[in-house]
Amino acid sequence: MDFVFKSSLLVSLDTSAAVDTIDHSSLLNRLQVRFGLSGSALTWLQSYLTDRYQCVRVSQASSSQTHRCSTGLSFGPNPFSCYISPVGFITDTFGVGIQQYADDTQFAHSDRHACTTVTTP
Numbered sequence: 001m002d003f004v005f006k007s008s009l010l011v012s013l014d015t016s017a018a019v020d021t022i023d024h025s026s027l028l029n030r031l032q033v034r035f036g037l038s039g040s041a042l043t044w045l046q047s048y049l050t051d052r053y054q055c056v057r058v059s060q061a062s063s064s065q066t067h068r069c070s071t072g073l074s075f076g077p078n079p080f081s082c083y084i085s086p087v088g089f090i091t092d093t094f095g096v097g098i099q100q101y102a103d104d105t106q107f108a109h110s111d112r113h114a115c116t117t118v119t120t121p
Contacts, residue, residue, distance in 0.1 A: 008110045015084070016103040024049040027083050035082060 028046055031037040037045070053065040081100055091098045097108040 006110055009108070011107040013105045013107075014103060015105060018080075018084075018103065022080065022083050027079060030085070031079075031082055034085065 028042070028049065031045065032042055051067075053067055055065045056063045080102060084100070084105070087105065088098050088100065091107060095109070099106045099108075
């Protein structure tokens with residue numbers, strides 16, 4: 001009886017903390033250049049992500065306005081997936097499989113050349 005063994009490697013990353021560190025200008029650039037976003041959709045996102053201010057209001061009292069942080073994301077997982085998409089292009093170069101959804105990424109690689117056949121009597 002012959003047995004064939006091959007090595008496999010799986011790396012799983014949870015990048016949930018990274019969602020809050022997205023640089024908005026880099027995201028907008030990536031959406032435009034790599035994904036071809038343009039026109040009113042790009043203009044809307046630029047408007048949403050730049051020059052925003054926030055304050056706290058309770059009844060008639062409100063805090064002073066402060067400039068909203070220029071990093072972070074508050075409208076779902078898809079922009080984050082676009083932001084980290086170059087990881088997929090890099091792994092393709094090296095023949096590593098990748099699965100991404102939102103802030104979860106898995107890399108998988110099987111070494112087909114490291115197969116060993118063991119024959120038993």
